[in-house]
Amino acid sequence: MKVKTLCLLVLLLLPLTAYAQGLPTITLGVGEATEPGEVSTALQILMVLTILSVAPAILLMTTGFTRIVIVLSFVRQALGTQQAPSNQIVVGLSLFLTFFIMAPVFNQINEQALQPYLNQQITQDQALTEALKPMRQFMFSQVGEKDLQLLVDISKAPQPENQDDISLLTLIPAFVLSELKRAFQMGFLLFVPFLMIDMIVASILMAMGMMMLPPIIISLPFKILLFVLVDGWSLVIGSLVKSFG
Known part of the structure; x- marks a missing residue:
């Protein structure tokens, strides 16, 4: 009973102690801008926060992670x-393989865009332009002509003369779209040998009259053994x- 009373007194005294020590508070509000620059800065902050929220999706969709x-x-x-x-292992391995494959591109972005911008040698717009060049070059090296032409036709844009x-x-x-196509092509080739094992096991079980036994239970050890x-x-x-080479 004494312990409960002591805890209750501590909880009641905490707000008073915090008030006596003058702890800082955080307030959020919308005020009237006095200069156009304040509005521009606020819009830039809002744009940066928006980009950061979708940055992982942008990064994954422009690299080899999808495949x-x-x-x-x-x-x-x-x-x-x-x-x-x-799933955690599959995604984690995919991320590290993506970093491994994209390392030359990221190094090029660091040398041509990030470091010159940090050293105040180029402006923000120039840094963004230089950073996009290696990414565009990588995507052009992997994109299929048919897929690219399909998107150009859908957008009803003029026929491009160059990249x-x-x-x-x-x-x-x-x-x-090209990454999805290549991934499914590789997936089909992966399925073929394991599908043959399933068919052989299913045929043997049917020949032995063991139709009530699921073939996947028997074929699973053989597929793992073959894979190893x-x-x-x-x-x-x-x-x-x-x-990606």
Whole structure:
């Protein structure tokens, strides 16, 4: 009873102690701007916060992350191991492989845009322009001509004469579409050997009259064994990295 009373007194005295010490408070409000520069600064802050909220999606959609995570997900589905490896492992491995593949591009952005901007050698607009050049070059090296032409036709824009005439609003969706197409092509090739094992096991079980036994229970150890014997993870990761070359 004494302990409960002591705790209650502490909780009651905390606000009084904080008031006596003069702790700072935070207030939010909307005031009237006296100069146009204040409005411009507020709009810039709002734009930066908006960009930061969608920055992860922009970063993932303009790199090789899409292809990598889809192919690794296909590997798990083809093996039939349900949640092994888990989603966290698949996404984490995809992120680190993305950083590994995009390292030359990121280094080029750092040397040509970020460092000169931090050293006040170029302006903010020039830094943004220089940073986009390596990213555009990477996406152009991976995008398919048919996908790019499809987006140009949909946008009803004039036929571009060179790469500089293609805007990011057209390039990024075409790049993502190409990544999805390549990922599903690689996923199909991954499914073929495991599908053959499932068919062989299902045929043997039917021939033995064991139709009530699910074939996936029998084929799963054989698929894992095959994947381990051929060093499957090294083959998949090596093929993924080389596909960006």
